[in-house]
Amino acid sequence: NAGVTQTPKFQVLKTGQSMTLQCAQDMNHNSMYWYRQDPGMGLRLIYYSASEGTTDKGEVPNGYNVSRLNKREFSLRLESAAPSQTSVYFCASSTRTGGYTEAFFGQGTRLTVV
Amino acid sequence: KNEVEQSPQNLTAQEGEFITINCSYSVGISALHWLQQHPGGGIVSLFMLSSGKKKHGRLIATINIQEKHSSLHITASHPRDSAVYICAVSQTGGATNKLIFGTGTLLAVQP
Numbered sequence: 001n002a003g004v005t006q007t008p009k010f011q012v013l014k015t016g017q018s019m020t021l022q023c024a025q026d027m028n029h030n031s032m033y034w035y036r037q038d039p040g041m042g043l044r045l046i047y048y049s050a051s052e053g054t055t056d057k058g059e060v061p062n063g064y065n066v067s068r069l070n071k072r073e074f075s076l077r078l079e080s081a082a083p084s085q086t087s088v089y090f091c092a093s094s095t096r097t098g099g100y101t102e103a104f105f106g107q108g109t110r111l112t113v114v
Numbered sequence: 115k116n117e118v119e120q121s122p123q124n125l126t127a128q129e130g131e132f133i134t135i136n137c138s139y140s141v142g143i144s145a146l147h148w149l150q151q152h153p154g155g156g157i158v159s160l161f162m163l164s165s166g167k168k169k170h171g172r173l174i175a176t177i178n179i180q181e182k183h184s185s186l187h188i189t190a191s192h193p194r195d196s197a198v199y200i201c202a203v204s205q206t207g208g209a210t211n212k213l214i215f216g217t218g219t220l221l222a223v224q225p
Contacts, residue, residue: 033212042118042200042215058212090157094213101145101204103213107156 002026006091006106013081013113021076021109023091029104031094032074033058034066036087037108043090049074081113117141120201120216127223133188135219137201140182147213148175148186149200157200160186191223 004025013019025032030051035043035058045058047066055066063085065077074093078085091106118139127133137146148160161168161175163184168175172191177184188195201216 035215040217042116042217043202043213044215045212048212092157101213102162103147103159103202105149105157105159110154 004091004093004104004106006089006109008109009107011109011111013078013111015082015113017081018077018079019081020078021089021091021111022073023075023106024073025091025093025104026072027093027095027104028071029093029095030071032068033092033094033103034064034074034076035090035092036060036085037090038087046076046089081111083113085111086113087111116216117205117214118201118203118216120199120219122219123217124220125222127191127221129192129223129225131191131223133191133195133221133223135186135199135201135221137184137186137216138182139184139201139203139214141203141214142206143203144206145204146177146184147202147204148184149202151198151200151218153197160199188221193223193225196221196223 007022033048034046037043044060049055049068052071067075089109094101094103121136145164147162149157151157172189174187198218200218202213
């Protein structure tokens with residue numbers, strides 16, 4: 001079972017460069033998320049998509065854009081990378097099970113912006 | 115104040131010790147999740163609970179809804195248990211299935 005697949009696993013960017021983080025899930029989940037994880041802080045929500053065709057801002061959306069290409073795929077784009085965006089990025093998908101949320105996470109993308 | 119607080123932030127134990135990690139939350143929840151993250155690895159779900167207690171192998175998770183508190187226990191700890199343990203809650207009343215995360219507890223079990 002693939003679950004949630006993220007690419008790439010590692011990336012180094014120069015300030016000002018752009019890139020897209022890819023995420024795909026094969027569990028037919030409606031909801032997908034992008035989080036960033038920084039030392040000493042919990043995972044913070046960047047953007048989420050409650051269903052295909054919809055996206056909404058989370059806690060820390062500035063500097064990012066997303067696309068929910070179809071039900072499987074949810075990509076995160078950095079248009080002009082900044083050192084403050086150095087972080088570990090996690091994609092997740094979720095489903096409602098017995099009335100509450102069950103979440104599944106990708107392996108993470110370690111991004112360094114120099 | 116964070117809506118989900120974990121303690122301790124760091125924990126070092128000797129192999130075989132009984133370990134407890136605590137999680138307190140200040141919002142209404144429909145469920146609480148315990149997650150595990152190995153160094154450089156992804157995040158996996160250990161437990162999802164809304165009441166009482168769950169056990170899986172050497173791991174036990176409990177929740178007290180009235181006190182808004184949960185604990186994760188590890189019995190007979192082993193070096194392979196070394197990881198970051200993250201508490202997260204599914205908040206009630208939200209329009210989506212968003213989770214709120216604690217900052218994690220870094221556990222190191224020494225042989």
